[in-house]
Amino acid sequence: MFRFPEKFLWGVATSAYQIEGAWNEDGKGQSIWDTFTHRPYTIHNNQNGDIACNHYHQMPEDVALMKELGIRTYRFSISWSRVLPQGTGVINHKGLDFYDQLVDKILAAEIIPNATLFHWDLPQALQDRGGWKNRDSVEWFAEYAQVMFARLGDRVPLWSTHNEPWSHAFQGYSFANHAPGIASAAVAYQTVHHLLLSHGKAVQLFRQGGYNGEIGIVLSFRHYIPASDSESDRAACQRAYDDKVSMFLQPLFRGCYPEHLISWLGTQAPQVQDGDLDLIQQPIDYLGVNYYYTLSISFASSGGLLKLKSAPFSAPGWGHTEMGWGVNPEGLKAVLLDIQENYGNPKMYITENGCALQDQPDATGFVADWGRVNYLRDHLRAIHEAIQVGANIQGYYLWSFLDNFEWSHGYRPRFGIIRVDFDTCQRIPKQSAYWYQQAIARNGIE
Numbered sequence: 172m173f174r175f176p177e178k179f180l181w182g183v184a185t186s187a188y189q190i191e192g193a194w195n196e197d198g199k200g201q202s203i204w205d206t207f208t209h210r211p212y213t214i215h216n217n218q219n220g221d222i223a224c225n226h227y228h229q230m231p232e233d234v235a236l237m238k239e240l241g242i243r244t245y246r247f248s249i250s251w252s253r254v255l256p257q258g259t260g261v262i263n264h265k266g267l268d269f270y271d272q273l274v275d276k277i278l279a280a281e282i283i284p285n286a287t288l289f290h291w292d293l294p295q296a297l298q299d300r301g302g303w304k305n306r307d308s309v310e311w312f313a314e315y316a317q318v319m320f321a322r323l324g325d326r327v328p329l330w331s332t333h334n335e336p337w338s339h340a341f342q343g344y345s346f347a348n349h350a351p352g353i354a355s356a357a358v359a360y361q362t363v364h365h366l367l368l369s370h371g372k373a374v375q376l377f378r379q380g381g382y383n384g385e386i387g388i389v390l391s392f393r394h395y396i397p398a399s400d401s402e403s404d405r406a407a408c409q410r411a412y413d414d415k416v417s418m419f420l421q422p423l424f425r426g427c428y429p430e431h432l433i434s435w436l437g438t439q440a441p442q443v444q445d446g447d448l449d450l451i452q453q454p455i456d457y458l459g460v461n462y463y464y465t466l467s468i469s470f471a472s473s474g475g476l477l478k479l480k481s482a483p484f485s486a487p488g489w490g491h492t493e494m495g496w497g498v499n500p501e502g503l504k505a506v507l508l509d510i511q512e513n514y515g516n517p518k519m520y521i522t523e524n525g526c527a528l529q530d531q532p533d534a535t536g537f538v539a540d541w542g543r544v545n546y547l548r549d550h551l552r553a554i555h556e557a558i559q560v561g562a563n564i565q566g567y568y569l570w571s572f573l574d575n576f577e578w579s580h581g582y583r584p585r586f587g588i589i590r591v592d593f594d595t596c597q598r599i600p601k602q603s604a605y606w607y608q609q610a611i612a613r614n615g616i617e
């Protein structure tokens with residue numbers, strides 16, 4: 172039995188656009204994800220989040236299910252355009268009331284709410300003003316954050332500013348496989364800078380408001396290993412790490428962007444003004460760690476340019492998940508130990524970890540997802556090992572509570588420990604939900 176520290180927080184995570192639905196109800200404004208998914212041939216099978224899991228209407232039932240499983244903390248995100256339909260200015264009180272009621276229901280179930288301000292669904296009205304490319308976005312975000320702190324700050328003890336700024340900046344503004352679907356690497360790096368600046372600004376406002384809780388940021392981590400021992404592969408690996416990890420951890424914890432990276436980027440490097448890095452470097456209360464997979468890295472030349480090449484890496488005995496991602500629980504431990512050793516061992520929550528499978532329900536509709544149980548168990552063992560060697564890890568949020576809208580992949584990959592029938596919106600706990608319930612009850616795993 173691997174026992175966890177007494178106060179370890181066992182949680183589940185979701186995000187607004189992926190579960191809520193009700194995309195145009197009760198005064199909600201349009202977000203860039205509404206726009207993006209309504210564009211034909213953008214998303215797998217032309218699917219969208221118009222209804223998603225219908226969580227907006229089934230919220231009380233969902234919280235009751237969490238309570239039944241013994242969940243101790245719930246990480247959700249707030250839809251900015253539900254609260255501020257135009258992004259700034261007029262408040263939509265019905266939208267704000269929804270989150271108010273959600274928080275009250277969560278607290279009544281003795282679950283600790285962890286609210287993420289931005290999980291990628293920017294109000295379309297702000298995109299029309301340039302989105303995150305526009306430096307004014309920092310002020311827009313500050314206004315929105317103030318509204319949320321003022322309304323929920325008395326009851327929400329855990330806040331996250333941004334979810335995976337890397338993913339939003341690059342998938343949204345460079346690879347264009349996410350909203351807003353813009354393809355420009357230079358804009359993506361500028362977006363990173365504005366996302367980080369707005370994070371710093373929100374943290375500052377949170378401190379000034381004297382709120383009692385903890386505030387942090389959630390980053391996307393992968394473990395990178397060189398494809399071979401060659402000098403070139405090791406250099407490629409370092410470059411990937413700088414681009415995806417140091418790019419965020421250095422400004423947040425050391426007040427600078429990685430030098431190598433900035434010179435590599437040349438004219439694509441973000442424009443930084445005096446004082447920006449001081450704002451970004453505001454001390455945070457915790458670092459949110461999202462980890463799913465490990466990549467093996469090398470250089471490949473394409474058209475005379477040196478490019479990074481990555482391949483999924485699976486530890487021996489593991490296959491790939493439904494996303495095509497490799498499985499490597501040791502990679503999570505490596506990520507945690509790296510943060511412990513090189514960034515001052517901040518308080519950490521694993522804010523996302525989980526796997527997509529081709530879940531097959533039996534004749535009764537039950538899903539015996541033992542593959543997911545194996546994935547979760549071995550990642551939790553890796554976390555346990557990291558805690559044993561002193562990494563300051565206080566909790567774990569399983570992605571995801573419900574099967575949901577997996578962005579460009581639509582509803583095909585199922586990440587939930589609760590199955591959702593997307594025709595009826597019926598919820599059925601899977602084997603993994605019962606396994607997790609037992610882990611929480613015992614505060615440990617086998």
Ligand code: GBH
Nearest residue numbers: 186334335338342346348391463523570577
């Ligand atoms: C998280 O991102 C998200 O926060 C969550 O909303 C999502 O549902 C969940 O994980 C499962 O995917 O454009 O080819 O370079 C996941 C981590 C990191 C996965 C970036 C995709 C880049 C793919 N993501 N990765 S690519």
